[in-house]
Amino acid sequence: MPPLPWSKPTSVDAGPADAAGLAAVAGPAxxxxxxxxxxxxxxxxxxxxxxxxxxxxxxxxxxxxxxxxxxxxxxxxxxxxxxxxxxxxxxxxxxxxxxxxxxxxxxxxxxxxxxxxxxxxxxxxxxxxxxxxxxxxxxxxxxxxxxxxxxxxxxxxxxxxxxxxxxxxxxxxxxxxxxxxxxxxxxxxxxxxxxxxxxxxxxxxSAFPLASADLPAPLPGQPGDTGGMLYGLNPASNGIVWWDRWAQHNANSVVLARSGAGKSYFVKLDVLRSLADGVHVAVIDPDNEYIRLADAVGGATITLGAGGVRLNPLDIPPGDRRPQARTHRALFLHTLIAVLLGHQPPPSERAALDKAINDAYDRAGISNDPDTWRRPAPLLRDVAVALTDQRTDAADTLAARLTPWTTGSFRDLFDGPTTTVPSGQLVCWSTRHLADELRAPGMLLALDAIWREVDTPAVRCAQTPRRLVVVDEAWTLLRDGEGARFLSRLAKSARKRRAGLAVITQDVGDLLGSELGQVVIANAATQVLLRQAPQAIDVIADVFGLTAGEARVLLSAGRGEGLLISGTHRVGFQAVASPQEHRLCIGDLEVPDDE
Structure with a gap:
């Protein structure tokens, strides 16, 4: 009988290495x-x-x-x-x-x-x-x-x-x-x-099914988790729900909940415990919920819309030496202007815009040579001037439509070089002071500034800290096509850059009702569902494959109670915090330590 295709000839004088390998496969030492x-x-x-x-x-x-x-x-x-x-x-x-x-x-x-x-x-x-x-x-x-x-x-x-x-x-x-x-x-x-x-x-x-309400323990022969953080306690078994987002296929997460379900409290706990784990966190904060938390832990706060705070979307990161860095900035400006206008401009206006962006960079003396990128970058109004200089109907129309953000009422955010460079382990980007017309563009600018820091190849190495990008009230971006597209690209690319994207929203329809929102969910290995509204529970149950019992749990869940889902793993939890964490998460920093 000939040997099987996968068989290996054996020898009576097999060496110690072969014997050790057989012992390692057959059982313990x-x-x-x-x-x-x-x-x-x-x-x-x-x-x-x-x-x-x-x-x-x-x-x-x-x-x-x-x-x-x-x-x-x-x-x-x-x-x-x-x-x-x-x-x-x-x-x-x-x-x-x-x-x-x-x-x-x-x-x-x-x-x-x-x-x-x-x-x-x-x-x-x-x-x-x-x-x-x-x-x-x-x-x-x-x-x-x-x-x-x-x-x-x-x-x-x-x-x-x-x-x-x-x-x-x-x-x-x-x-x-x-x-x-x-x-x-x-x-x-x-x-x-x-x-x-x-x-x-x-x-x-009555003993079946042989299932546990807790997350599975490591299989025999596999090491236990060395990282992760406490998510809470399991109400069904009183066990501990310990989860490591960085040990999953990607570090992205989504948190869906109705208003008042405790999602901000849970996310603040996640941020605090991530900081203790050495993770660098950047938060997009539309309602100033994280400012006092950032102050308490020594973080930095950038208040978009405040006097003298500006972000120049045409800035090239100083550490980025890639030849296509200028092209990336031009492409982002296309996305930003589409968000400013509320839709993608027609092809003739996009062509005029692309030419104007290149002309503005050339006039500032910035070419595709990385040595020229240290020069001051052009501003949005320089792009508008370059549009006017083309003297075409499409360019003039687009320049006129950009007037509110170049010379009009909304110019303060773009009218000058970047004034604030984010730094520190926790950076909070506040967009509450922005007008409603600038809320989505402001969030997009903040995300772009965060992404430029994450994506700079000069600092990407084995010692690069893990980074978590938290986008609270993400429906502001998701309701806009270009903003949702930018968010979906972040969700796909974060894993390769040792980063994770956390999307939090209470408007479930904006996330689940679009293909780009579905992409964000599909690329989130960690999914957290807190209390849901009856009007949205059917859609959520269909998207996440919830059982009837799980859907009832989410309808009646108390504040801070929810369901953690990751692939085939799902477990209920109740968020718990230490007294100090609780004071930080509710914003009451004046309570004495001995109370």
């Missing part, structure tokens, strides 16, 4: 067997046997064990009994119980309530089996506890036994049989302990 525990590789395990069960169980009675906050293998062996064997065993059991009852009655003893209940249950079960409504199974339930040290193992075993006792389950350690117990809990389908209990179909079915 070594096992130390003791009466009460096993040392498996670098960790310790202990196996518990469930020897006693309650008379009655409710639905999902294994959930407390499955949701235990630690590494615990819950293994169930189920072997069906043939109807003939089941009937014979029931007859013997009923005869034994009936003889006990008659012996007590003959001797004048009081009846044993437990024996009476057992006899009645046996009679009822025999009737269901005879009618084909139920079957009997031999069931073995074993618990394998894992820990990194012996002290941790003793504590974990005690905790697991206490959890089992709360379910009226009696457990016994597999003393002197720990090796058999450990192999029994491996996926080998071999029960080396053989301690079984007969159960009927209903008792087994």
């Amino acid at each position: 070594g096992i130390e067997n003791t009466p009460r525990y096993l040392r498996v590789g670098d960790g310790y395990t202990a196996t518990l046997i469930v020897t006693g069960y309650p008379a009655e169980v409710g639905p999902a009675w294994l959930d407390p064990l499955l949701a235990w906050p630690g590494r615990l293998d819950v293994v169930v062996y189920i072997d069906p009994l043939t109807p003939q064997t089941a009937a014979a065993q029931l007859r013997k059991q009923r005869a034994r119980l009936e003889s006990t009852r008659r012996a007590d009655a003959d001797k004048g003893r009081l009846t044993d309530p437990a024996a009476d209940a057992a006899a009645d249950d046996a009679a009822e079960l025999a009737d269901r089996i005879a009618r084909g409504h139920s079957k009997l199974f031999r069931v073995g339930l074993y618990l394998c506890v894992h820990a990194t040290t012996l002290d941790d193992l003793d504590e974990a075993v005690a905790h697991v036994r206490a959890t089992a006792a709360s379910l009226l389950l009696d457990t016994q350690p597999a003393t002197w049989r720990q090796l058999q117990g450990w192999t029994t809990t491996l996926p080998l389908a071999t029960d080396g302990l053989g301690l079984r209990r007969v159960m009927d179909t209903d008792a087994i079915a």
